[in-house]
Amino acid sequence: MVRFLAVSSSSSGDSQSHETKSGNTAAIAVLAVIAILAVSALLVALSYYLYMRWKVKKTSQKAHKTQRLVSDSFTRPHQQNTAIETSAAQVFTYKQLQTATNNFNEANLIGHGGFGSVFRGMLADGKIAAIKQLDQASKQGDFEFRVEVDMLSKLHSPYLLGLIGYCADQDHRLLVYDYMSNGSLQEHLYSTGTPGSPPFLDWETRMRVALDSARGLEYLHELVNPPVIHRDFKSSNILLDDNFNAKVSDFGLAKLGSDKIGGLVSTRVLGTHGYVAPEYAMTGHLTTKSDVYSYGVVLLELLTGRVPVDMKRPSGQGVLVSWALPRLTDRKKLAEMVDPILEGQYAMKELIQVAAIAAMCVQPEADYRPLMTDVVQSLIPLVKNQKAAAKVVSTSDLQHQVVTFNSSSLDTGSSGACNH
Numbered sequence: 001m002v003r004f005l006a007v008s009s010s011s012s013g014d015s016q017s018h019e020t021k022s023g024n025t026a027a028i029a030v031l032a033v034i035a036i037l038a039v040s041a042l043l044v045a046l047s048y049y050l051y052m053r054w055k056v057k058k059t060s061q062k063a064h065k066t067q068r069l070v071s072d073s074f075t076r077p078h079q080q081n082t083a084i085e086t087s088a089a090q091v092f093t094y095k096q097l098q099t100a101t102n103n104f105n106e107a108n109l110i111g112h113g114g115f116g117s118v119f120r121g122m123l124a125d126g127k128i129a130a131i132k133q134l135d136q137a138s139k140q141g142d143f144e145f146r147v148e149v150d151m152l153s154k155l156h157s158p159y160l161l162g163l164i165g166y167c168a169d170q171d172h173r174l175l176v177y178d179y180m181s182n183g184s185l186q187e188h189l190y191s192t193g194t195p196g197s198p199p200f201l202d203w204e205t206r207m208r209v210a211l212d213s214a215r216g217l218e219y220l221h222e223l224v225n226p227p228v229i230h231r232d233f234k235s236s237n238i239l240l241d242d243n244f245n246a247k248v249s250d251f252g253l254a255k256l257g258s259d260k261i262g263g264l265v266s267t268r269v270l271g272t273h274g275y276v277a278p279e280y281a282m283t284g285h286l287t288t289k290s291d292v293y294s295y296g297v298v299l300l301e302l303l304t305g306r307v308p309v310d311m312k313r314p315s316g317q318g319v320l321v322s323w324a325l326p327r328l329t330d331r332k333k334l335a336e337m338v339d340p341i342l343e344g345q346y347a348m349k350e351l352i353q354v355a356a357i358a359a360m361c362v363q364p365e366a367d368y369r370p371l372m373t374d375v376v377q378s379l380i381p382l383v384k385n386q387k388a389a390a391k392v393v394s395t396s397d398l399q400h401q402v403v404t405f406n407s408s409s410l411d412t413g414s415s416g417a418c419n420h
């Protein structure tokens with residue numbers, strides 16, 4: 001019994017020491033897990049810190065490099081030995097532009113738009129230029145203005161208006177462009193028709209203008225990376241050179257002249273009444289498809305000779321898109337809506353083709369609007385004489401001038417040739 005007790009007491013001691021041992025092992029295991037977790041957390045924190053440091057360093061290096069390239073290109077505009085410098089805009093002093101425009105003489109005023117006045121001027125090298133004095137953008141910071149202009153000056157296409165340079169002297173902000181002797185498409189579409197006023201354009205020229213300007217937008221949307229959204233595509237921003245070749249102007253300018261809040265472009269809708277896509281007007285969400293809508297409005301102007309919004313027109317006709325859209329797919333009504341001055345100049349199948357393009361561009365659903373590349377491809381067959389030089393001729397019966405082509409082989413495929 002004693003032995004039993006002794007045995008039993010010894011076995012109880014063993015079990016106690018066994019319990020203590022397993023208790024210690026568990027504690028060690030818990031401590032080990034905690035230690036491993038702590039070390040891992042430390043390692044994660046350290047790697048995150050190192051990654052962030054690397055990222056910040058890389059970003060600042062990149063920003064520094066960009067800033068250096070941009071400021072180099074602006075401070076040394078006349079040195080032509082690097083790609084950046086050759087593509088950068090020329091820098092003008094305010095004094096130089098004062099001289100070019102005879103102190104911004106009223107006689108040199110070409111027009112006035114939403115951003116300021118445009119003057120005709122002669123630069124020191126004898127070149128004629130259009131000089132735009134910006135009102136709104138003068139509020140913009142110097143560096144910001146230079147970066148934006150530098151970006152715009154790097155976009156080169158035969159279908160975009162060339163930017164010669166800029167001036168950011170003190171508070172002055174001016175842009176210097178190639179001069180386009182035939183002014184804007186708007187002036188020709190809505191000319192008074194009186195002697196000396198801009199001549200009306202015939203069907204062939206209108207198709208050529210439609211194709212050139214589509215190519216301008218195609219370049220901005222599809223050939224530039226990242227794409228540039230025009231934001232203010234309209235008939236006054238399509239300019240015509242000596243031969244009525246069309247060039248798109250003022251791309252990116254809406255952004256340049258816009259209000260900035262904390263460095264971000266405000267969501268205030270920019271653009272011109274009658275040309276702004278419905279989804280952009282409603283949500284402020286801007287995509288290249290907003291430009292496609294505006295392009296469709298211009299195509300409708302070319303077809304109908306009507307301004308996008310005129311509430312003085314008979315009821316239901318005030319807004320061009322709403323009036324035109326149901327007519328574009330109705331053969332009989334389609335012929336009735338065409339600018340009367342174009343009568344006899346086009347084949348019905350050509351008209352149907354242009355109407356179909358316009359209808360696709362102005363449809364309310366942005367995703368279903370075509371890409372500008374598609375528009376270009378659809379218009380190419382309609383422009384038969386792309387290289388022909390246009391000339392201005394007088395019409396005795398219509399009592400105004402009309403631009404037509406200087407080509408005897410011109411085949412309009414229509415019921416009759418140009419009647420002027």
Ligand SMILES: Nc1ncnc2c1ncn2[C@@H]1O[C@H](COP(=O)(O)OP(=O)(O)OP(=O)(O)O)[C@@H](O)[C@H]1O
Nearest residue numbers: 111112113114115118130177178179180183184236
């Ligand atoms: N490069 C140019 N060459 C010849 N004329 C030009 C040139 N740029 C502008 N113009 C003329 O000046 C007018 C005013 O142009 P501006 O761009 O300031 O105004 P807008 O196109 O009517 O409106 P927005 O300011 O919204 O673009 C144009 O309608 C055009 O006749």
Ligand SMILES: [Mg+2]
Nearest residue numbers: 113236237250
């Ligand atoms: Mg303009």
